[in-house]
Amino acid sequence: MTDREYFAGVGRRPGMFVGETSFHMLTAFLTGYDQHALRHGGPGLTGWHEWLAARRGRGCNHAWPGQVFHIALPNGWDDFWNLPPEDEQHAIKVLFELVEEFAAERAAAQDSQTSGGVRRRAEPRPTQDEPLPVNTSSWFTSTETGPPSSE
Template identity: 90%
Template sequence: MTEREYFASVGRRPGMFVGKTSFHMLTAFLTGYDQHALRHGGPGLTGWHDWLVARRGRDCNHAWPGQVLHIALPNGWDDFWDLPPEDEQHAIKVLFELLDEFAAEREAAQDCRPQIE
């Protein structure tokens, strides 16, 4: 299973991976995934934050979860830790759409690299 396929499976059934489905639980899960991958030689989410900043077109001091919220909720939010249910669901949807785009671009870049034998 590729990372892209894995992210898609988490996005289809997030509650199976984090229990109570919430934006914050999913970002914590993905941060854990990233750290595990890096510890074991995988790429994890390397480049994800920079990709989000480039996608958004401007930088701020938010970590990647804040960058995702800026993209998902361009009009802002009142309380980062207590999003209204409709905003939370939209942010989760956008999170997995962005992850899919990021993973697809990374896969395409890897496919273009010359193979060393």
């Protein structure tokens, strides 16, 4: 099953994957999917935030769920956590439309990299045995890995 097929299934029956269907539960689910894929060598949603900013035509300091809100609700919203039901349903619909579009573009890019039936390898990702940075946020400047020392 491809990512596109999987995401389409989640979009068709979100309650089956997250219980009570809400934008926040679905974004948490997709974040978990992304982190699991990355940990196990898959692409996850690598490039998703940047793709959303390009799709919108501008960036902002919101994480990707906020970027989706900007696209789905261009007139803004009053309370991120308590959307009117019609706005939440619209945001969920747009979320899965965007995920489909992103996955389709990524699949097309992967197909265009195929040369003579052999796919070029992507840059290797850290394995489970390699230490991960303590904080990977772009604003965090420390290069230390692992837990802080007890000095």
